[in-house]
Amino acid sequence: MTLSLHVRSALLLLALPVASLAQAASGRFETAQIDAGREQYNRTCAQCHGRNMVNAGTTVYDLRKFPVDQPDRFHQSVANGKGNMPSFKEALTPEQVAVLWAFVGSRGGKEN
Numbered sequence: 001m002t003l004s005l006h007v008r009s010a011l012l013l014l015a016l017p018v019a020s021l022a023q024a025a026s027g028r029f030e031t032a033q034i035d036a037g038r039e040q041y042n043r044t045c046a047q048c049h050g051r052n053m054v055n056a057g058t059t060v061y062d063l064r065k066f067p068v069d070q071p072d073r074f075h076q077s078v079a080n081g082k083g084n085m086p087s088f089k090e091a092l093t094p095e096q097v098a099v100l101w102a103f104v105g106s107r108g109g110k111e112n
């Protein structure tokens with residue numbers, strides 16, 4: 001019993017850093033995050049930014065062009081709002097914003 005618990009926690013300790021290292025090294029998002037982000041996007045963002053981020057790009061920002069190397073700007077704009085976009089600080093948890101970034105930052109998984 002005690003032994004198997006130890007084995008399990010050792011496995012957990014091994015698995016977590018390896019997963020996050022792999023993500024950091026390749027700059028890729030995990031499929032599960034992207035999928036969760038797509039669902040969240042459809043609930044809270046698609047009405048303005050368009051399904052699959054497709055819109056005319058005239059009055060609403062075209063998210064397919066959002067610079068993938070600017071996660072801080074993404075978090076800032078979503079939290080505080082910008083121009084005609086409302087703030088989502090109260091409406092979304094940090095986890096929800098993180099999966100949204102996985103969706104937008106990976107172009108909906110297309111560049112993954």
Ligand code: HEC
Binds near residue numbers: 059074
């Ligand atoms: C009510 C309509 C509306 C909704 C809902 C909305 N947006 Fe926006 N969004 C806009 C508009 C309009 C802009 C352009 C703002 C500007 O530059 O003046 C924008 C811009 C942005 C930008 C670019 C900001 C920058 O740094 O230039 C990001 C990123 C963004 N939206 C993400 C999201 C995400 C993620 C959601 C869902 C949580 C969302 N938006 C929901 C209208 C909306």
